[in-house]
Amino acid sequence: AQSVTQLGSHVSVSEGALVLLRCNYSSSVPPYLFWYVQYPNQGLQLLLKYTSAATLVKGINGFEAEFKKSETSFHLTKPSAHMSDAAEYFCAVSRTGGFKTIFGAGTRLFVKA
Amino acid sequence: SQTIHQWPATLVQPVGSPLSLECTVEGTSNPNLYWYRQAAGRGLQLLFYSVGIGQISSEVPQNLSASRPQDRQFILSSKKLLLSDSGFYLCAWREATGASSYEQYFGPGTRLTVT
Numbered sequence: 365a366q367s368v369t370q371l372g373s374h375v376s377v378s379e380g381a382l383v384l385l386r387c388n389y390s391s392s393v394p395p396y397l398f399w400y401v402q403y404p405n406q407g408l409q410l411l412l413k414y415t416s417a418a419t420l421v422k423g424i425n426g427f428e429a430e431f432k433k434s435e436t437s438f439h440l441t442k443p444s445a446h447m448s449d450a451a452e453y454f455c456a457v458s459r460t461g462g463f464k465t466i467f468g469a470g471t472r473l474f475v476k477a
Numbered sequence: 478s479q480t481i482h483q484w485p486a487t488l489v490q491p492v493g494s495p496l497s498l499e500c501t502v503e504g505t506s507n508p509n510l511y512w513y514r515q516a517a518g519r520g521l522q523l524l525f526y527s528v529g530i531g532q533i534s535s536e537v538p539q540n541l542s543a544s545r546p547q548d549r550q551f552i553l554s555s556k557k558l559l560l561s562d563s564g565f566y567l568c569a570w571r572e573a574t575g576a577s578s579y580e581q582y583f584g585p586g587t588r589l590t591v592t
Contacts, residue, residue, distance in 0.1 A: 377557075396579045407567055407583035415578060453520070457577040463509060463528060465581055467549075470518040 366391045366457050376411070379477045382444040383427075385471050389456030390436065398456040400431055409452060411430045414438060419437035425449070450475045479504035483568050483584035490591055496541075496555040498587050500568030503549065510551040511581065513544055515565040527551060528573065554570040563591045 371386040383457055396415050400408040412423025419431040429440045438455060455468040480503045490496060502508055510522040523536045525543035533543050540559060544552045551568060565588050569581040 400583075405565070405586070407585050408569075408581075410580050410582070413580050414579065446564055455485060460579075462579075463526055463534075465579065467521045470576065 366395065366459060366462075366466045368455050368457050368468040370453075370455050371469050372471055373469065375395050376474040376476060377445045380444050381444045383440070383449065383473065384440060385440040385455075385473065387429075387440065387457070387468060388421050388427065388436055388440045391458045391459060393455055393459050396458045396460075397429075397431060398458070399423065399427070399438075399440050400454045400456060400467075402452045402454065402470075403423075404451075411428055411440070429438075440475050445473075445475050447475050447477065449473060479570070479582065481568060481570055481582060481584040483587050485587060486585065490558050490589065492560055493557045494548055496558050496562070496589070498553040498566055498568075498589075500551040500553075500584055501549055502551075504571065505549070505572070507548060507573050509543060509573055510552050511569040511571070512551065513567040513569065515567065517564070521567070523585070524553070526568070539588045541579045552592075558591045560591050563589055565589075 365419050367390040369388045373418050391448050398413045399411040402408045411427050412421045414421050414431045422428045425440045452470045452472045456466040480502050482510050513521045527545045542554050551572045565586050566585045568584040571581045
């Protein structure tokens with residue numbers, strides 16, 4: 365069975381500071397991993413995905429994530445937070461041949477001026 | 478390119494009334510389709526998914542049902558709404574299993590308030 369754990373339901377950073385959102389996964393087979401962003405009253409938007417190619421994945425809006433198999437982690441980072449990054453972020457896992465994607469509980473990012 | 482539509486965007490319905498939410502996808506064929514619900518301050522709950530016309534898998538037994546009458550149309554229904562059905566309903570699609578990538582693409586959502 366697959367699962368996703370996002371550490372911290374709320375994260376607050378100052379504008380210009382590093383953003384680090386943590387995600388750990390559990391999967392008995394090589395996973396596909398994703399980060400999504402959701403702004404209020406909108407659907408989820410794909411930020412980036414890992415599909416067993418490069419372990420460092422770059423996404424939209426300056427975000428990137430690194431797949432670390434030994435740590436079963438897929439943390440999301442951005443060097444410098446912007447006010448427009450304030451949103452909810454979801455980590456997700458899927459697998460080859462699977463129909464479903466398992467989503468974490470989400471982390472709400474607050475950006476302080 | 479592919480697009481996904483949901484309507485209505487918002488809906489206020491009394492308890493005991495019926496429900497019909499519609500989702501359509503353009504620009505792809507034979508997609509996997511999904512219905513999720515987000516209760517206030519909660520994560521995503523998978524309600525139904527479909528891998529083809531007329532093929533529906535239910536994840537949560539409740540007073541909701543889903544149908545897929547056409548390849549790119551997915552409908553969420555209820556005969557009698559409960560207060561607990563309030564939430565943000567999201568439709569999503571993904572390439573069929575066996576494709577090269579597994580990401581899901583989400584519609585804009587429907588905000589349902591049951592009063």
